[in-house]
Amino acid sequence: MNLILVTCALIFSGEKVLCAQRSEKMNLPGFWEFPGGKIEEGETAESCLIREIEEELAISITLVSSLQPNEHAYSDEKVVRLLPFVCSWKSGELILREHQEVRFLPKERLKSLNWAPADIPIVDELLANWDQVQKQLVDYKKR
Template structure:
């Protein structure tokens, strides 16, 4: 079975997280996800995520921590291993270079979106740990 490692960013600003809607030209069109992408050969997950967010949204981020990876099979014989990172938005203006739309949502709004199946366990973990993540983000920004 082929396992494809993919990163995703839970990008926070002002106690809200960035959610991205896949465009009509992407697989799983119009479903919502945390943006990111496939790890290239020889690339670390961290480097991948920084590159992918720059390519997809034209912004810079800082990685704060990780959540539990999630494995999901969309196609028989292929498994996506989705590696989520808690991040903060550093700089740049968001440009929709691949996605149809983005939204900044608070905890209570996350379950209103139609999420890509691989992202659902990450949404659930985020909801369960929202307050701890917010404290972690405050501590991270104070250290800088």
């Protein structure tokens, strides 16, 4: 079994979170995800996520907190451990370098998307903890 460590960013702008649709050049085209990527050798999860978001979306983020990791087996050989982080958009203008579309959605609209299987438990945890996540973001911005 090949365990792949992957980070993902739940990037908030106000009370909406960024959702990204995978393009035709990516695995699982058309599915929605929280953007991020594979951790490289010698890289921390946090530095990986900052790098990946810069590469994929051309923006800078600040990591505020983390949610529970989720493991998903795409096959007997490929298991992804998704490491989600609640993030705040720091700077930059959004440029789609890999995804075909992004949307900032409120919690009520998150279930309307066709999520990649590994992201579904992340969506569920976010929805279950939405108020706490919002409080963490507000507290972070007050610092």
